[in-house]
Amino acid sequence: MTQYHYQDQSAQPAQPPPAYQQQGPQQLAGQFAQRFQMLAATIEQVIRGKREAVELALICLFAEGHLLVEDVPGTGKTTLARSIAAAVDAEWRRVQFTPDLLPSDITGVSIFNQAHQKFEFHEGPVFANIVLADEINRASPKTQSALLEVMEERRVTVDAEPHPVPRPFLVVATQNPVDMDGTYPLPEAQLDRFLMKISVGYPGHAAEVEVLKGVPTGLQLDRLQAVARASDVAGMIDFATRVHVADPVYDYIVALCGATRTSPHLRLGASPRGSLALLRAARVKAAAAGRHYVVPEDVKALAVPVIAHRLILTPEAELRDVTAAAVLGEILAGTPVPQAA
Amino acid sequence: MTARRPPEGGPWWRRVAEAAVAAALAGAAGWGFHRVFPGGALLPVIVPAAVAPAAVAVLARRGPLWLALALDVALWCAGTLPLYGGLAPGAPADLVDAWQALLTTLLPAQPEPRLLILVHTLVWAAALTGAETLARTRTRLAAVLPALAVYVLALLLGVNGEGSNLPVAAALLVLAAVLALLRDGRSPVWLLAGTPAAAALAALALVAGPLLPVAARPYDPRQDADLPPPARVDSVSPLDRVSAWLQIPGRELFTVRADRPLNWRLAVLDRYDGVRWTSGARFQPTGGRVPADEWTGRAREVRQTVTVEGLPGAWLPAAERPALVEGVAGLTADPDSGALLAAAAPGRGARYEVTSRVPEPSKEELLAARPAGGDPALTAFPPGPQEELFRRLAQEAARGADAPIRQAYRLQNHLRTSARYDVTAPPGHSLKSLEFFLRTTRRGTSEQFASAFALMARTLGLPSRVVVGFRPGEPSGGVYHVRSGHVMAWAEIRFEGLGWRPFYPTPGRSGAKDDHEVVSSAIEESERLEGEFAKGGTGGDQERPRDRPVGGEEAAEGPSPWLLGGAAAGLLLAGYAAAALALPWWRRRSRRAAASPGARVLGAWLQACDDLGLRDGHALTAAEVVARHPGDISTHLQPLAEISNYVRYAPDGGTEEAAGQAWRHSDAVRRAVRASTPLPARLRRRLLLR
Known part of the structure; x- marks a missing residue:
C-alpha cells in the first residue's frame, strides 16, 4: 500500500471525498490541490489571464522538471519565473545568457583563499531554488551544456567536489523565436532535458486591459505575498511522486509515445525519457486536481507541452507546414483510451 | 470505415498477418479461375503472384510508395519468366488479347502462357493494391475490394466452367472477417473467437448462396462476345467423301476402344445451299471440355479411346455428344453441335480419349417432343422448283401423323422402304441429284438418303441437319476397327428439350443382314413408338406437349428460385433484426x-x-x-x-x-x-x- 506523508497544516480543510473513495489519500490530494490552486491564483495576480501557463509552470516545479518558455519579448516570461519564486518564498536568480558567458559564470568558481591557504568554492547563480536562464540560446553550446548538466544532475562538481543545488530546483529558460541571428539553437538532446516547453502568448483583450489598469496601483511583484515555503514545496513534490498510476495508464502513456516513434510524419519520436516526463507531470496534474490517482485526462492534457518539443518532423512534413503539436493531436485522437482496468 | 489505431501502429506480427491475409485474399480470388483453367496449372501462377507484392509491402512499408511499386513491377516481370519459360517481350500484348481469347474459349481453357498471364497479372494487382492499402492506410476493409474485383472477373469468365466458386466465396468472406478483426486492433483472443464466427457466417452463405435466383441463371459474358466466324474447315466436305469411301471399303481409318458399339460422328453439316451441305459451326478453343447440349435428362456416359489410322482431314470422330476430350493439342469444338476439330490433321497413330454422353430419353419424352424453334437456317429450303416436290413427297409420307416425331418416323420409314441402298449409285447431293434420286433412280447411298430426309423434314417445318460418321466397325478384342466402308450419313432433327435426335433413312443392303446394331435398335424403337401411336393410348395430337413437361425440364419443378431466395433473405433479415x-x-x-x-x-x-x-x-x-x-x-x-x-x-x-x-x-x-x-x-x- 502506498504511504502518504504529505501533511499541510496551513491549508484549509479540504471537502470530504465521496463515501466510495478511500479517505486518507484523497484528503491529502485535496490539500495538495488547495495549495496548488492558491499558488496559481497568487501568481495570476501578476500574470493576468494566463492561468494555463501558470499551472503548467507549477506542474514543472512539483514534478522536479524544468521549463522552457519560448515567446516573443514582453509577454511575461521573466515575470512568470519571478512571481513563482515570490509565491513560494524561494530564492531566485537570473542569468542573462550572452555569447561571452562562461560555464563558471553560472556554476561558480574555486578561488584560492590566502588567509586559509585553501581553495574555496564560490557558488554561481545556479545555486538558487528558481533560476531564470534568460535567452538561453544566446550563450555558447559549452555554457548551455554546463547549465543542462546541473539541471539533470542537480549538483555542480568543481575540482571533483560535488555541490548540490537547493531543493526545490526549477530552471525556467526562455528563448526568443524571432531575431535568431547570432544564436545557438538548443540541440534535440538538450531540449529533451526540459520537462515542458510552453508559450505564454499575448494576453487576451480583457486581460491586457486589466494589466494596464493595474500598473499604477496594482499588486507589484515585489509586494507579492508568499503562500508557501520552499520546504512545503518539497513535501508536495514527495506527495506527487506517490500518486497512484494504474496499469492501463502506463499502457496508454507507452502507446502514445510508441505511436510517435512510428508516425510517418516524424523523424524522431519521444524517448523513454519523454515517457517518464509525461508520467511525472501527469502525477502532479492528478494531485493538482485533488486526486490521488492518475486518469487518462491528465496524460492527454499534458501530452503536447511535455512531448511535442521532443519530436522532430520529417522534411516532407515540414514542407507541408505540419507541426509536431498537430501530429501529436492526431496520435491522441487515434489512440484508444483504456476502457477497462 | 477506419481503424482506431494509427497507420503503422501495432506489433510486427499484426503487420505480417495483415500482409498474409492480403496475399491469401488475392490468392483465393485467383483460385476463382479454377473453373477457367485446370487447377494444377493455376497454382504455380497464383502463389508467387500473391505472395511477392505482400512481401514487398511489408519490407518496403517505410519507403516511398514509388519504390514499392517499382519493386512490384520488377516482380511482375520476373513472374513471367517461369510462365513463358524465358523472356517474354510479347507478354503485354498477350495480356491485352487474353480477355477476348478466354471469352471465345470453351472451358476449361488450355493452360497456355498467353492466357495464364491474365491470372498472373490480376492476382499480382490484387495482392499489390491490397497489401499496400493495408500497409499505408487506416482503412479496415478497402483492401478486400481488389480481391473481390478479381473474384467477380473469375466468376464471369468461369461461369460455364465446371466446379463451384462457393468455397472460394466462403474463403474470401472468412479472410475479410479475419482482416476486419486484425485491423480493429483487438487482442489475439478476439481473433481466435472471431474466426470461427466468420467461418460460421461463411458456411451460412455457402448454404444460402445457391438459393439466390441469380445463381440459377448467371450472366454469361460469352453471350455478348464476338465469336469467331464459321470456318471452312476442310477443302472436301466429309459428305462428298461418302461415295468415295464406299468404293474402297477396306481402308482402315481409325480404331475405337469402347465398351459398347455406337455410331462415331465425324462432321455435322447444317447449312444447305442447294449444291452442298456445309457446317455453320463456330469452333472455339477448348481445354477438353465440351459444353452439354440442351438435353438434361437421363444419359449414359461412354468412354472411348480413338486411335487414328488413315483418316484424312482434321475432323475427330467421337460418339454422340462428347463431354470431355483428352489427348488432343489445339482442340477446338463447336458448342452447338459438339463436333470436334484438331488444329492440324492428326497423323497416323494419334490417340485421344473421349467421354460422351448418350441421351436416353423415355418413351413419354419422345412422344411429347416438339420441334425446336430458333435458327431459321435449320428449316431453310434453297429456292428452286424442287421444294414443291420435296414438300409433296414429305406430306404424302407423313400423312395421318400430327405429332412431329411421328412425322419424322413416317418419313424415315418411307425412305427406307421406297428406295434401295446401292453403293454404285452416282454420288452427289445437290437438289438436282436428289430430285433425280427421288423421282427416277430411287437408288443411292446414305449421302442421298440422309440429304433427302433432312430436306423433306424441313418442308414439314422440322429443323434438320446431316451428320457424317461411321458405323461401329468390326469388333476385335474390345476394339472396333472402323474402315472406310463403315461410313454412313444420317439425319438429325432438333426437338425442344430433347436436343438433336438421329434418324436413319438409309435402308440395309439388299440380301445381306444389316450388321448395324445402332441403326437396328433405332428402327425398332421407332416401330415400337409407332405402335404406341397406333394404339391411340398416347394420342398423336400436338396439344400433348403443353400438358406435360419435356425432358430435363422436370428438374425445374418445385419451389421457385425467387421464392427460395426471398425466403432466405427474409430469414436473414429476421435473424438480423432479432x-x-x-x-x-x-x-x-x-x-x-x-x-x-x-x-x-x-x-x-x-x-x-x-x-x-x-x-x-x-x-x-x-x-x-x-x-x-x-x-x-x-x-x-x-x-x-x-x-x-x-x-x-x-x-x-x-x-x-x-x-x-x-x-x-x-x-x-x-x-x-x-x-x-x-x-x-x-x-x-x-x-x-x-
Whole structure:
C-alpha cells in the first residue's frame, strides 16, 4: 500500500471525498490541490489571464522538471519565473545568457583563499531554488551544456567536489523565436532535458486591459505575498511522486509515445525519457486536481507541452507546414483510451 | 470505415498477418479461375503472384510508395519468366488479347502462357493494391475490394466452367472477417473467437448462396462476345467423301476402344445451299471440355479411346455428344453441335480419349417432343422448283401423323422402304441429284438418303441437319476397327428439350443382314413408338406437349428460385433484426450482473457510452465524453465519469455502493438520451450492430 506523508497544516480543510473513495489519500490530494490552486491564483495576480501557463509552470516545479518558455519579448516570461519564486518564498536568480558567458559564470568558481591557504568554492547563480536562464540560446553550446548538466544532475562538481543545488530546483529558460541571428539553437538532446516547453502568448483583450489598469496601483511583484515555503514545496513534490498510476495508464502513456516513434510524419519520436516526463507531470496534474490517482485526462492534457518539443518532423512534413503539436493531436485522437482496468 | 489505431501502429506480427491475409485474399480470388483453367496449372501462377507484392509491402512499408511499386513491377516481370519459360517481350500484348481469347474459349481453357498471364497479372494487382492499402492506410476493409474485383472477373469468365466458386466465396468472406478483426486492433483472443464466427457466417452463405435466383441463371459474358466466324474447315466436305469411301471399303481409318458399339460422328453439316451441305459451326478453343447440349435428362456416359489410322482431314470422330476430350493439342469444338476439330490433321497413330454422353430419353419424352424453334437456317429450303416436290413427297409420307416425331418416323420409314441402298449409285447431293434420286433412280447411298430426309423434314417445318460418321466397325478384342466402308450419313432433327435426335433413312443392303446394331435398335424403337401411336393410348395430337413437361425440364419443378431466395433473405433479415434487439439487451444485462462491483461500475460507464452512440475503443477520455454532452445528460454523466475513473484508476477497487450509484446514473443517462433522440435515429443506432 502506498504511504502518504504529505501533511499541510496551513491549508484549509479540504471537502470530504465521496463515501466510495478511500479517505486518507484523497484528503491529502485535496490539500495538495488547495495549495496548488492558491499558488496559481497568487501568481495570476501578476500574470493576468494566463492561468494555463501558470499551472503548467507549477506542474514543472512539483514534478522536479524544468521549463522552457519560448515567446516573443514582453509577454511575461521573466515575470512568470519571478512571481513563482515570490509565491513560494524561494530564492531566485537570473542569468542573462550572452555569447561571452562562461560555464563558471553560472556554476561558480574555486578561488584560492590566502588567509586559509585553501581553495574555496564560490557558488554561481545556479545555486538558487528558481533560476531564470534568460535567452538561453544566446550563450555558447559549452555554457548551455554546463547549465543542462546541473539541471539533470542537480549538483555542480568543481575540482571533483560535488555541490548540490537547493531543493526545490526549477530552471525556467526562455528563448526568443524571432531575431535568431547570432544564436545557438538548443540541440534535440538538450531540449529533451526540459520537462515542458510552453508559450505564454499575448494576453487576451480583457486581460491586457486589466494589466494596464493595474500598473499604477496594482499588486507589484515585489509586494507579492508568499503562500508557501520552499520546504512545503518539497513535501508536495514527495506527495506527487506517490500518486497512484494504474496499469492501463502506463499502457496508454507507452502507446502514445510508441505511436510517435512510428508516425510517418516524424523523424524522431519521444524517448523513454519523454515517457517518464509525461508520467511525472501527469502525477502532479492528478494531485493538482485533488486526486490521488492518475486518469487518462491528465496524460492527454499534458501530452503536447511535455512531448511535442521532443519530436522532430520529417522534411516532407515540414514542407507541408505540419507541426509536431498537430501530429501529436492526431496520435491522441487515434489512440484508444483504456476502457477497462 | 477506419481503424482506431494509427497507420503503422501495432506489433510486427499484426503487420505480417495483415500482409498474409492480403496475399491469401488475392490468392483465393485467383483460385476463382479454377473453373477457367485446370487447377494444377493455376497454382504455380497464383502463389508467387500473391505472395511477392505482400512481401514487398511489408519490407518496403517505410519507403516511398514509388519504390514499392517499382519493386512490384520488377516482380511482375520476373513472374513471367517461369510462365513463358524465358523472356517474354510479347507478354503485354498477350495480356491485352487474353480477355477476348478466354471469352471465345470453351472451358476449361488450355493452360497456355498467353492466357495464364491474365491470372498472373490480376492476382499480382490484387495482392499489390491490397497489401499496400493495408500497409499505408487506416482503412479496415478497402483492401478486400481488389480481391473481390478479381473474384467477380473469375466468376464471369468461369461461369460455364465446371466446379463451384462457393468455397472460394466462403474463403474470401472468412479472410475479410479475419482482416476486419486484425485491423480493429483487438487482442489475439478476439481473433481466435472471431474466426470461427466468420467461418460460421461463411458456411451460412455457402448454404444460402445457391438459393439466390441469380445463381440459377448467371450472366454469361460469352453471350455478348464476338465469336469467331464459321470456318471452312476442310477443302472436301466429309459428305462428298461418302461415295468415295464406299468404293474402297477396306481402308482402315481409325480404331475405337469402347465398351459398347455406337455410331462415331465425324462432321455435322447444317447449312444447305442447294449444291452442298456445309457446317455453320463456330469452333472455339477448348481445354477438353465440351459444353452439354440442351438435353438434361437421363444419359449414359461412354468412354472411348480413338486411335487414328488413315483418316484424312482434321475432323475427330467421337460418339454422340462428347463431354470431355483428352489427348488432343489445339482442340477446338463447336458448342452447338459438339463436333470436334484438331488444329492440324492428326497423323497416323494419334490417340485421344473421349467421354460422351448418350441421351436416353423415355418413351413419354419422345412422344411429347416438339420441334425446336430458333435458327431459321435449320428449316431453310434453297429456292428452286424442287421444294414443291420435296414438300409433296414429305406430306404424302407423313400423312395421318400430327405429332412431329411421328412425322419424322413416317418419313424415315418411307425412305427406307421406297428406295434401295446401292453403293454404285452416282454420288452427289445437290437438289438436282436428289430430285433425280427421288423421282427416277430411287437408288443411292446414305449421302442421298440422309440429304433427302433432312430436306423433306424441313418442308414439314422440322429443323434438320446431316451428320457424317461411321458405323461401329468390326469388333476385335474390345476394339472396333472402323474402315472406310463403315461410313454412313444420317439425319438429325432438333426437338425442344430433347436436343438433336438421329434418324436413319438409309435402308440395309439388299440380301445381306444389316450388321448395324445402332441403326437396328433405332428402327425398332421407332416401330415400337409407332405402335404406341397406333394404339391411340398416347394420342398423336400436338396439344400433348403443353400438358406435360419435356425432358430435363422436370428438374425445374418445385419451389421457385425467387421464392427460395426471398425466403432466405427474409430469414436473414429476421435473424438480423432479432440479433439487433437481443444483443444490446444481453450486453446490458451481462454488464449489470458482472461479478465484482468494479466490473459493474465499468459496465455502467460502457453502457452509457453505448447509449450515447460512442464506438467501442474510442479515443475520448471520460472528461471529453462529458464535455461533448452538455445539458441534462451531463448532470448524470459527470458523476458517472468520476465514479468510473475512480474505480478504473484508483488503487482501491469499487464498492457495492459505487456500483449502485453508477448504474443509477447510467440509467438516468439512458433515459435522457432516449428523451432527446428522435425515434428514427434511435432505430438506426439500434440496427447498426456494434
